[in-house]
Amino acid sequence: MTDKQVKKVSCGEFHSLCLLSDGSVHSWGGSLHKQLGKRENSPLINRNPNTPNLIEGLLGKHIIDIDCGDHHSMALDGSGKVYSWGGGGTKFNKG
Numbered sequence: 552m553t554d555k556q557v558k559k560v561s562c563g564e565f566h567s568l569c570l571l572s573d574g575s576v577h578s579w580g581g582s583l584h585k586q587l588g589k590r591e592n593s594p595l596i597n598r599n600p601n602t603p604n605l606i607e608g609l610l611g612k613h614i615i616d617i618d619c620g621d622h623h624s625m626a627l628d629g630s631g632k633v634y635s636w637g638g639g640g641t642k643f644n645k646g
Contacts, residue, residue: 563622568624574612612628612634615627622638624637
């Protein structure tokens with residue numbers, strides 16, 4: 552990641568997202584409500600919650616903006632599509 556620049560960082564209650572200049576998004580922190588967008592069976596996942604992980608579900612989409620809520624995350628791509636994940640349970644916003 553040394554040749555890429557950080558365009559934006561967004562922080563939720565227990566997690567963070569980072570948007571890089573190539574349109575990729577990385578996440579780290581707590582994931583009780585799946586707001587990190589990690590695929591647990593992925594060989595690319597770093598199991599350390601304090602280490603950023605690529606959000607594989609956004610690969611191939613040129614993300615131009617990100618934001619975090621307390622229990623969810625969102626991304627906007629260049630064509631205007633919005634992606635949302637996290638939340639969960641009956642008591643929390645479902646992303």
